[in-house]
Amino acid sequence: MAARFVTGRPATVAQPLVDLRREPRMECGIDHQLLRGEPVEIFERSGDWAWVKAGIDGYVGWTAVSALDNKPLEASHRIIAPRTFVYPGPDLKIPHSHALSMGSLVAIDGEAETRGTRYLQLAGGGFIVARHAAALDELASDYVAVAQGLMHTPYLWGGTSGFGIDCSGLVQLAMRMCGRTVLRDSDMQAASIGEEIDPGKDWSNLQRGDLVFWRGHVGIVEGEGKLLHANGNTMDVTSEPLTAAIERIERLYALPTGCRRP
Known part of the structure; x- marks a missing residue:
């Protein structure tokens, strides 16, 4: 520092x-x-x-x-697919040059179409499939659905992308795609997102979209008794019964420290 x-x-x-x-x-x-x-x-x-x-x-x-x-980027679009390839030209049959994650910001210079697939041309070079990007003002409305779209993304400590992500990175990226900026780490999120709630007996008061926090971990209530989280047990973003996750984590560490409603 x-x-x-x-x-x-x-x-x-x-x-x-x-x-x-x-x-x-x-x-x-x-x-x-x-x-x-x-x-x-x-x-x-x-x-x-x-x-x-x-x-x-x-x-x-x-x-x-x-x-x-050092040059500022006048971004016009963001990537909305979990991952997308960048091609040297508007053709998915040619070798891609690199890939971008959901949430990446890009500037668009033009459009092209090849064999019925529409592409967007990136400022500075490269093409992406058009439906993998959206204008900055076109935001998702359901952050849980965004997080579900990242299912099976590999777990990576410190990760915040469609290439690898951790528990609080999943919450942050999913909410960002809905236009909501939240802090990065789970302890920061536990102190700042929404309002604290009483989960009730047997966690029955929890609703879809609520957050369950442990010390150093966070999961998203998916609904129907399920928890969605990036975790080191399965080493990916996974959905599992909420009570099973709580019992397993309690055996290894402790019970949840709190719950919040965004």
């Missing part, structure tokens, strides 16, 4: 996905990830590393200088 106050310099995430770490070392674990197009402020540089503050949720950490662009 920067030891003195300085004015941040604006930049934009230029790679599909970048890691934020507590220290400027590759050996240091991932705390958070930023998606392409996200704005950041650079406060310090150390060799090939930059200490940045994320423009969307305020998270701070070290990332590679090479992952950032």
Whole structure:
């Protein structure tokens, strides 16, 4: 972390996905990830590393200088599919160059159609399938449904994308797709999202969309007695009976610390 106050310099995430770490070392674990197009402020540089503050949720950490662009992005669309390939031309038969995650911000320069499939041309080059993106003002309305669309995404500590995600990253990304910005870590979410509720005897007061918190973990009430969460037990985003999850986690750790209604 920067030891003195300085004015941040604006930049934009230029790679599909970048890691934020507590220290400027590759050996240091991932705390958070930023998606392409996200704005950041650079406060310090150390060799090939930059200490940045994320423009969307305020998270701070070290990332590679090479992952950032000093030019602002006038984004017009965001990726709404869990993952989408970027092609050099408007044709799904040619090799893709890279992939983008749900939530990535892009600017669109044009459109094309090949064999009935419509593509959007990205500013700076590349094409994506048009139905995998939506204008920034076209928001999802059901964050639980968004999270369900990420089912079986691999679990990744610190992950926030369709390539790998953790428990609080799932909550944050799903809510972001509905136009709601929430904090990153589960303890932050437990102190700030919505209002605290009494889950009732046998958890019977919980409704679809409520959040169940443990120390260091969070899950989404899916409805019909199910919990949706990214977890280290199955190592992916999965749905399971709420009571079974509570019993299993209690055996290993403890009971939930609280529940909130967004």
